Amino acid sequence: MIVLEKLRKRYGDVLAVDDFSLSVARGECVFLVGGSGCGKTTTLKLVNRLVECDAGRVLLGGHDTRETPPYELRRRVGYAFQQVGLFPQMTVAQNIGVTPELLAWPPERVRARVDELLELVELDPARFRTRAPDELSGGQQQRVGLARALAAEPEALLLDEPFAALDPLTRDRLQQAFAALRRALDVTVIFVSHDMSEALLLADRIVVMDAGRPLQVGTPRELLTAPATKVVAELLATPRRQTEAIDKLIKTGTKAAP
Numbered sequence: 001m002i003v004l005e006k007l008r009k010r011y012g013d014v015l016a017v018d019d020f021s022l023s024v025a026r027g028e029c030v031f032l033v034g035g036s037g038c039g040k041t042t043t044l045k046l047v048n049r050l051v052e053c054d055a056g057r058v059l060l061g062g063h064d065t066r067e068t069p070p071y072e073l074r075r076r077v078g079y080a081f082q083q084v085g086l087f088p089q090m091t092v093a094q095n096i097g098v099t100p101e102l103l104a105w106p107p108e109r110v111r112a113r114v115d116e117l118l119e120l121v122e123l124d125p126a127r128f129r130t131r132a133p134d135e136l137s138g139g140q141q142q143r144v145g146l147a148r149a150l151a152a153e154p155e156a157l158l159l160d161e162p163f164a165a166l167d168p169l170t171r172d173r174l175q176q177a178f179a180a181l182r183r184a185l186d187v188t189v190i191f192v193s194h195d196m197s198e199a200l201l202l203a204d205r206i207v208v209m210d211a212g213r214p215l216q217v218g219t220p221r222e223l224l225t226a227p228a229t230k231v232v233a234e235l236l237a238t239p240r241r242q243t244e245a246i247d248k249l250i251k252t253g254t255k256a257a258p
């Protein structure tokens with residue numbers, strides 16, 4: 001469904017994405033994880049051409065995205081980015097409905113879709129529909145961003161830390177809603193996250209990135225049981241280390257040494 005072929009992007013003397021190749025199957029959810037600045041956001045932006053690559057190409061459903069008209073790309077690929085980027089002069093409902101409007105859905109259908117998505121991201125439509133983005137908390141803005149990404153029923157989703165600003169309980173519920181949604185919609189997802197538990201629980205495959213390149217690609221189980229490097233092993237061991245430290249705290253009342 002999504003193929004990245006030897007993608008490369010340079011900013012000055014920084015090679016943000018370096019010969020990156022990856023195939024994502026229809027319906028698959030692939031996570032990009034790795035340290036800050038390793039090129040995750042840039043990779044996502046290359047996929048939907050918010051940023052143009054210096055070399056390589058992206059195929060969507062077998063077609064080069066450079067030959068796909070922008071409106072078509074917008075319809076087929078939903079995206080929610082790290083800096084949420086809601087349109088400040090529009091209401092919540094207008095933000096979510098922006099792509100359906102562009103696609104000339106009937107107003108009644110747009111309204112119904114907006115309410116359905118607000119329910120999904122746990123924002124009461126009656127309270128939030130007419131708010132402006134600057135009247136929302138960071139986590140609420142993030143949820144509106146996710147709703148906007150889903151609005152036009154895209155074939156592919158690009159999500160950059162979509163749950164990062166949420167409290168743990170809301171995050172947990174939205175992660176479960178997301179898992180159910182994926183099963184129902186058969187949508188193809190590239191998901192960027194710093195949260196290893198989230199990656200291990202939601203991903204079909206995980207790409208561990210370093211300096212613009214994939215260090216290792218595999219299922220969560222493959223990466224946990226056969227990490228290629230120490231960096232991969234340590235990164236993926238964090239959730240378990242935390243759980244063990246919490247267990248120890250419960251059992252002995254002592255905190256693990258950092």
Ligand SMILES: Nc1ncnc2c1ncn2[C@@H]1O[C@H](COP(=O)(O)OP(=O)(O)OP(=O)(O)O)[C@@H](O)[C@H]1O
Pocket residue numbers: 011012014015016034035036037038039040041042043082
């Ligand atoms: N517009 C830009 N101009 C110059 N350098 C940039 C630009 N965007 C990104 N970079 C650089 O490219 C590299 C990769 O950035 P990118 O945003 O893709 O990282 P990331 O993996 O998403 O990091 P984080 O986890 O902190 O979000 C970084 O070194 C960053 O400073």
Ligand SMILES: [Mg+2]
Pocket residue numbers: 040041042082160
């Ligand atoms: Mg980023």
